[in-house]
Amino acid sequence: MSDISLALTNCARAVEEKLDELLPTILTPEGEVVEAMRYSALGGGKRLRPFLVMETAKLFDVDKAYALQVAAALEMVHCYSLVHDDLPAMDDSDLRRGRVTVHKKWDDATAILAGDGLLTEAFAVLSDQATHSDMAVRLKLISGLAIASGAKGMVGGQMIDLSPSRSSLDLEGITRLQALKTGALIRYACEAGAILGNAKAEEYEALSLYAEDIGLAFQIVDDLLDHEATPEETGKPTGVDSDAGKATFVGQLGLENARAKANELIDSAKSRLDIFAGKAQLLRDTATFIVERRS
Amino acid sequence: MSDISLALTNCARAVEEKLDELLPTILTPEGEVVEAMRYSALGGGKRLRPFLVMETAKLFDVDKAYALQVAAALEMVHCYSLVHDDLPAMDDSDLRRGRVTVHKKWDDATAILAGDGLLTEAFAVLSDQATHSDMAVRLKLISGLAIASGAKGMVGGQMIDLSPSRSSLDLEGITRLQALKTGALIRYACEAGAILGNAKAEEYEALSLYAEDIGLAFQIVDDLLDHEATPEETGKPTGVDSDAGKATFVGQLGLENARAKANELIDSAKSRLDIFAGKAQLLRDTATFIVERRS
Numbered sequence: 001m002s003d004i005s006l007a008l009t010n011c012a013r014a015v016e017e018k019l020d021e022l023l024p025t026i027l028t029p030e031g032e033v034v035e036a037m038r039y040s041a042l043g044g045g046k047r048l049r050p051f052l053v054m055e056t057a058k059l060f061d062v063d064k065a066y067a068l069q070v071a072a073a074l075e076m077v078h079c080y081s082l083v084h085d086d087l088p089a090m091d092d093s094d095l096r097r098g099r100v101t102v103h104k105k106w107d108d109a110t111a112i113l114a115g116d117g118l119l120t121e122a123f124a125v126l127s128d129q130a131t132h133s134d135m136a137v138r139l140k141l142i143s144g145l146a147i148a149s150g151a152k153g154m155v156g157g158q159m160i161d162l163s164p165s166r167s168s169l170d171l172e173g174i175t176r177l178q179a180l181k182t183g184a185l186i187r188y189a190c191e192a193g194a195i196l197g198n199a200k201a202e203e204y205e206a207l208s209l210y211a212e213d214i215g216l217a218f219q220i221v222d223d224l225l226d227h228e229a230t231p232e233e234t235g236k237p238t239g240v241d242s243d244a245g246k247a248t249f250v251g252q253l254g255l256e257n258a259r260a261k262a263n264e265l266i267d268s269a270k271s272r273l274d275i276f277a278g279k280a281q282l283l284r285d286t287a288t289f290i291v292e293r294r295s
Numbered sequence: 296m297s298d299i300s301l302a303l304t305n306c307a308r309a310v311e312e313k314l315d316e317l318l319p320t321i322l323t324p325e326g327e328v329v330e331a332m333r334y335s336a337l338g339g340g341k342r343l344r345p346f347l348v349m350e351t352a353k354l355f356d357v358d359k360a361y362a363l364q365v366a367a368a369l370e371m372v373h374c375y376s377l378v379h380d381d382l383p384a385m386d387d388s389d390l391r392r393g394r395v396t397v398h399k400k401w402d403d404a405t406a407i408l409a410g411d412g413l414l415t416e417a418f419a420v421l422s423d424q425a426t427h428s429d430m431a432v433r434l435k436l437i438s439g440l441a442i443a444s445g446a447k448g449m450v451g452g453q454m455i456d457l458s459p460s461r462s463s464l465d466l467e468g469i470t471r472l473q474a475l476k477t478g479a480l481i482r483y484a485c486e487a488g489a490i491l492g493n494a495k496a497e498e499y500e501a502l503s504l505y506a507e508d509i510g511l512a513f514q515i516v517d518d519l520l521d522h523e524a525t526p527e528e529t530g531k532p533t534g535v536d537s538d539a540g541k542a543t544f545v546g547q548l549g550l551e552n553a554r555a556k557a558n559e560l561i562d563s564a565k566s567r568l569d570i571f572a573g574k575a576q577l578l579r580d581t582a583t584f585i586v587e588r589r590s
Contacts, residue, residue: 084408
């Protein structure tokens with residue numbers, strides 16, 4: 001196993017354990033929504049966003065326990081967005097991470113509530129002093145997450161993705177959609193490490209730009225996988241976006257140019273990390289991993 | 296107009312203006328979700344929860360601008376819960392506050408996203424220094440809101456309300472359901488004033504108990520109105536809960552005893568305020584208002 005695969009696997013295990021601890025089963029009648037939250041949050045996945053929190057925090061020698069709290073909170077928000085996006089009213093997906101989606105296992109109402117519960121719990125976690133002893137840091141983390149995931153971030157991106165004009169977006173429009181829908185949370189993942197580490201302005205900026213590059217590359221690769229990969233590889237249906245007549249990077253650029261654009265972004269992402277020298281090697285490897293992944 | 300009606304009307308106007316300011320229209324493609332958020336948040340209503348924040352904060356001479364921020368954030372959470380509860384997958388309501396519901400005016404996806412956006416924005420508002428200069432106060436407000444509205448509060452209550460066992464709940468079960476579904480946020484409204492005001496432990500406790508009493512009374516009166524009032528009075532369908540075979544306070548206690556129980560709770564609520572003497576008169580009037588309201 002390569003260093004990056006091993007590091008991702010180890011991080012995913014730590015995040016899974018932390019989520020299990022932060023979302024304990026409860027036996028009172030409302031416990032069913034907690035089970036649905038646990039099913040969504042403990043369902044595996046690459047845990048890329050948590051990994052970015054952990055690795056960027058490491059650049060500043062942040063206490064690992066702090067970073068893990070933020071990583072888990074961020075993953076709750078990511079999972080909530082998946083649960084809501086998978087609903088029949090949205091993307092109508094039955095399969096996620098190789099398992100049936102929450103609304104198929106329970107029902108739409110439980111899925112809506114489980115998503116609501118995960119989003120809410122993320123803010124509870126970030127407000128907890130276990131996340132950082134410095135109150136200013138906690139407030140910056142909360143404010144940053146709220147902006148990244150709200151109507152001017154992830155929720156706004158999903159709104160565009162569902163809008164009638166979605167099919168006719170040009171390259172600029174798709175890029176903006178991606179920056180909101182998936183980019184904002186990936187950027188937050190990297191900025192969170194900088195916030196936790198009281199980074200200097202240029203360090204924060206470098207990580208923010210790195211995140212923008214890998215975020216866009218990530219989406220282009222998603223589009224490529226939607227064309228090239230099998231459902232067995234990705235753990236979810238493929239060919240969905242192009243079948244739905246959605247404008248995609250591949251549709252706009254063609255397979256070859258899309259692949260070239262992704263590679264170019266990854267090179268750019270790596271160069272953003274120059275100021276961290278050797279300490280950022282795993283983040284450079286992460287960029288490579290994103291463009292080479294098959295799921 | 297009575298003092299309490301006038302005070303409620305004035306507060307509702309101030310909250311409406313604050314929400315309008317905190318949720319500005321945006322012209323980019325994702326602006327449609329903001330319009331749905333605005334439609335929900337600016338749709339009138341009694342604004343009882345914001346009023347409780349404002350009045351409890353007043354006991355401690357809290358800066359009105361601070362209290363208004365918290366009131367608006369709390370109302371965002373209340374509105375998000377209404378938008379999601381009204382969805383076909385949940386209560387399937389077409390009418391709210393005398394207007395068509397968000398999912399009828401737009402669609403289910405937009406309603407889900409608008410709710411998500413309002414919940415997220417509430418935390419953005421509370422993390423802002425405009426909400427209080429003291430970071431510890433802001434963090435307590437955030438943590439309190441997350442607990443009151445999450446899986447062990449409002450979301451948990453809604454889960455019970457939708458569960459198969461809902462129809463066979465006994466009086467204790469309905470009381471617990473109410474304490475979670477609507478009680479937790481009403482209690483938070485009153486505790487928020489105490490948090491903003493750095494209240495002493497016994498003052499915090501008194502407001503918390505006051506809130507529990509009026510919260511339960513509020514729900515009993517809701518059940519009474521569901522039996523006795525017309526849709527024209529309440530601005531939403533009536534007779535819904537009993538028609539759906541849900542166990543209600545009226546079903547368990549009968550009309551007369553339910554009304555007596557509500558009155559008893561209101562008396563209890565008022566007595567909780569003794570330590571605030573004359574300063575809490577409007578909060579006592581609020582308790583009376585709750586039991587006498589027709590909508």
